[in-house]
Amino acid sequence: MTGDRAPANGSSVSTIQAEGNGHVAGDSNGQDSQNTSSKPASKSAASKRPKRPNYAQIHERPLPIVTYPLPAFVPHNPLSLLRVAYLMVSQYFFPPPSHPPKRHVAYLSYDTRSVHVTDWASVRALWEQGFFGKGSLSRSEPTWLDREKNRRGLSGQLLAEDYTQKRRQERRDFKNERARKEREAIEDQLRKEGKLVDEPTVDATAALHSSISSSAPAAGNGNSSAPDSSATAVDQSGLKKLDAQHGQVSQPAADSETLDNEEHLQLALEEAFFLSYGLGVLDIVDPKTNNSVDVQDFFRLCRSLSYFPPADTATLRPDDSFLLKYVVYHHFRSRGWVVRDGVKFSVDFMIYNRGPVFSHAEFAVQIIPSYSHPYWDDKEKPDQNPWWWLYCVSRVQSNVLKTLVLVYVDVPPPLEKGAESERDIGALLKSFKVREFVLKRWVANRMRN
Incomplete structure (x- = not known):
């Protein structure tokens, strides 16, 4: 096994482009018939194919916020400098709106330990602008209503x-x-x-018996040509x-x-907290009180719900599963990656360069807590996975053509009770360190010198 540093941004990573994502390509029988037929027939057959949606236009915004990047500065063109200066000054005195006029509303579910978005406009906005969540009645994109109409x-x-x-x-x-x-x-x-x-053969014997039975007169009435109503009904x-x-x-x-529409968008806790805390576009409503939940309270609720049964807020540790997953989720989202759940491939996350409709996920992320701080030397730590677990995960990723990325999260010591930094979510998140290592499966007959 060899360990390498994973690329930090999406521009330096090659992605596996999907062949039309199954929307146009894949009809082998149709291609064979087009090759054997004449040219006008192939044109007519191609014109009958449904047009693929323009995903580049549908998903043009990578996040549910609007950004206003400055134009490129060209050194040999002085006018470009004036344009950059004009936009900087105008946006400083008259800042354009970056957030939607109305925040999206979601409801916390204690039973499923997730957050549900029921408003269909918010569902489409969160899916089209960042691929957040999944349809409760669909595999990924919430398309239950369209599929039911087709059925x-x-x-x-x-x-x-x-x-x-x-x-x-x-x-x-x-x-x-x-x-x-x-x-x-x-x-x-x-x-x-x-x-x-x-x-x-059995088919020939069955055909012989059927011919004999058809030549025999029908029982009950003399009309042998009358159809059997029971057979017709069947x-x-x-x-x-x-x-x-x-x-x-x-x-x-x-x-x-x-x-x-009986479907809603189901958000994981780390996705909902990123939309609420990181972007500020989502309001969380507690179904018990029917009131909006404060960010601090929602943060404590997410940490408490990461245990089973839910733990008391006084006994929370800095290595709870929600904190570890959100640190990694925020780490990759802040670098432009699209992060999706990876339970299908036995890992924590799958990261996409642009999104699942554009390409397959090339990297599979597995989170491993690291207790390198001296505070944890004499403290009880959770049991680590055995060596064969890592071998199984690596083999699964190689079979599905994914690159396994081990993300080590350095767990800091717990903050002092009652300190000001304890209530500062940003200070708590800054105390974590993230290290990425690309793990490749070593095969003797392929990688020997």
């Missing part, structure tokens, strides 16, 4: 989940067809060698079930049918 036949718009399901089905069909051809090639070779004798029900599985409805639904 009921109220809308024909295809979503990312539809394209993903289509690609997976095509991949399964391709593998089944490849296995069938390989099996047929083996059987042909065995026939040529005389090791395989053709026998009546066939129709089977077609309806098949249509429902593919997201299609046999009969068109009424246009007057309306659906209520």
Whole structure:
């Protein structure tokens, strides 16, 4: 294992670009038919494809705040200096608004230990401007309402989940067809060698029985051509079930049918605290009192809820899981990365260069507390993970083509009770140190000299 320093900014890191994120590419059958058909047919087929959303325009703002960067200064152009000076003076005396006119409102959930955003305008704003949270009824982006409309036949718009399901089905069909051809090639070779004798298959026997039963007269009445009503009913029900599985409805639904959006945006505690404390665009409401929670109180609540069962505020330690995760979350967010939960890949966070709709996450972040301060020499520390745990995590990341980043967080000693710095969240966060190391799996037959 070798340890390297991870890049500090997103500009020096190469990302794996997604091939259309499944919105246009991935139709292998369609590509084969276009290659064998004529040129006008391929143009007409390409024109029928749904247009991919302009994600660069939808997600043009990386955070739910507005920034006003100064223009570049060109040394050989004196007018650029005048422009920079003019903007600096104008923004100093007349500062433009950076925050939205109305703060977003979210509700704290003690049961799920998360924060819920129910207003749909706030849901779209927080997702489109920074990829915060996830849909409570979706994998990532809150698209339950659109998917439900497609299932009921109220809308024909295809979503990312539809394209993903289509690609997976095509991949399964391709593998089944490849296995069938390989099996047929083996059987042909065995026939040529005389090791395989053709026998009546099950399909041929079933076809023989069906032909005999169709030639026999129908029982009960003399009309053999009368259709079986029970079989017809079963066939129709089977077609309806098949249509429902593919997201299609046999009969068109009424246009007057309306659906209520039952989905909300679910924010993790570190995401909600970053929006509330770091950016100041989110108000947290306590459902017990129906009042807004102060930042200090919300900070203590998050630290208390990071224990199970929730701990008393008097017994909080500087190495609680919320503090460690928020320090790392704030560290990468302040450097322009998009930070998402990494439980899917057995790590703490996944970091994206721009967002999940633009590229795959290249780095997987695992937080490791470090007790290097002399205060912790004679204190009880939580049990560290064994060596095989790190081996398993590293192997998982190499299989999914992610780079594992170990983030060591130096835990400071606890602050004195009643001190002014204890109530200063910024002073507490500054006492933490973050160190990044890129861990690469060492393979003997690939990395030997």
